[in-house]
Amino acid sequence: MSSSQAEPTATGRMAVYPGSFDPLTNGHVDIIERGARLFDRIVVAVLVNIEKRPLFSVDERVAILRAAFRGNPKVEVDTFGGLLVDYARRKGAHAIVRGLRAVSDFEYEFQMALMNRRLAPQLETVFMMPGEQYTYISSRLIKEVFMLGGSVGGMVPPLVEDELRKKQASLTGGPETRQA
Ligand code: ADP
Numbered sequence: 001m002s003s004s005q006a007e008p009t010a011t012g013r014m015a016v017y018p019g020s021f022d023p024l025t026n027g028h029v030d031i032i033e034r035g036a037r038l039f040d041r042i043v044v045a046v047l048v049n050i051e052k053r054p055l056f057s058v059d060e061r062v063a064i065l066r067a068a069f070r071g072n073p074k075v076e077v078d079t080f081g082g083l084l085v086d087y088a089r090r091k092g093a094h095a096i097v098r099g100l101r102a103v104s105d106f107e108y109e110f111q112m113a114l115m116n117r118r119l120a121p122q123l124e125t126v127f128m129m130p131g132e133q134y135t136y137i138s139s140r141l142i143k144e145v146f147m148l149g150g151s152v153g154g155m156v157p158p159l160v161e162d163e164l165r166k167k168q169a170s171l172t173g174g175p176e177t178r179q180a
Pocket of ligand 1: 130
């Protein structure tokens with residue numbers, strides 16, 4: 001057997017789960033846990049996107065993800081920029097994992113998956129559905145609801161609630177100041 005390329009071994013199947021994770025929600029957590037059961041390793045890859053104006057910096061999002069999955073050795077957290085297929089190839093990934101919440105996700109995800117297949121035919125995209133209690137949760141809605149004073153309990157990990165509180169305080173100049 002040649003080892004000239006990053007040819008995966010049967011015991012080391014790895015998937016990349018890319019996204020913004022701004023912030024991590026229980027929907028993402030559900031997909032990551034499902035991915036970790038399906039693959040030997042799952043790399044949660046935070047997209048470095050200079051055009052978007054995120055609430056949490058990439059470093060903050062990575063720190064949240066690392067803290068949330070500290071106890072799961074199958075989950076790795078990383079960042080990437082540029083073409084996802086190039087990143088996946090560099091990592092030696094076998095698959096891209098994406099979550100499908102509703103029909104509304106389908107069209108965009110379908111286009112992306114087929115474009116990625118064209119760019120990297122050997123890389124499969126695997127779609128997973130979260131538990132139905134998470135199907136309506138998006139990072140965007142979480143941010144909106146939280147910033148308007150609504151409860152996001154049960155929809156994000158408790159540490160994300162804490163970070164949202166700190167972020168809100170730092171943005172509004174409240175008594176709780178940002179910690180390094
Ligand atoms: P993006 O900005 O690329 O949509 P996200 O971090 O919001 O990044 O999402 C990353 C992936 O997780 C996408 O495949 C998205 O469909 C999926 N996802 C987001 N929220 C949920 C959820 N509540 N349940 C299942 N999958 C989700």
